[in-house]
Amino acid sequence: MSKIEILIVEDDEITALHLSMSLQKHGYNIIATCDNIQEAKKNITSHKPNLVIIDISLQDTNDGISLGKEVRETFNLPFIYLTSHSDDGIISQAKLTEPYGYIVKPFDPSSLHATIQMALFKFDVENTRNNDITTLKVDKLNLEKLLYSKRATDKPIVPFGDDYHLDISICETFYNGQKIKLTKKENAFLRLLVAQLGQVVSFEQATNYVWDEHGATENSVRTLVWRLRNKLETDIIKNASGIGYYIEE
Secondary structure, three states: OOOOEEEEEOOOHHHHHHHHHHHHHOOOEEEEEEOOHHHHHHHHHHHOOOEEEEEOOHHHOOHHHHHHHHHHHOOOOOEEEEEOOOOHHHHHHHHOOOOOOEEEOOOOHHHHHHHHHHHHHHHHHHHHHHHHHHHHHHHHHHHHHHHHHOOOOOOOEEEEOOOEEEEOOOOEEEEOOEEOOOOHHHHHHHHHHHHOOOOOEEHHHHHHHHOOOOOOOHHHHHHHHHHHHHHOOOOOEEEEOOOEEEEOO
């Protein structure tokens, strides 16, 4: 397994040396130590480290915070702040850049190692989630194909549950031939369930497909399902505890 490569951005030579030695003892590869933003960005571009450790107060300013923001938004890398500050204003500014951890000076080598491992783990989870959402956006484009493939005949009718069917030509749901009056979001969620009969629709899939606006949560989905169940004649929407919902195929 290749070593984790780390860039240190710290303008105090003693701290930078102590940090570098501690990290090397834990098996990390230090690609460079920098004392300013310009040098740091050059090293990030040329070496592409796995993680960046940034002193918040570079050159007695808060330049480390602006670098942290750029590391996340431009380079898409995990970063950890190194700080001796307890000032609430500075910490509040730092929080806005969404770091993957904090190391407080003077640091403990074991805590440093744990913080780095957690930061790398959080970054991997975040990237996996983002990739899943990207995939879901592609699935959204293919939803009509999924529904079309589930037709029982050559008509645009997809049967599901007992005595339900979805008319994909008019985007309406029926029970025993009677149309069920649904809102736009209820209809979208039901279409998503029907397109994936027998498979769990996760909370993330639901929020990504049903809600155009940002801010939808798991509770948004639960509320939608509660309203939808009240409109359906039978209880066909099943819970997958903590994951999402499904309709049996």
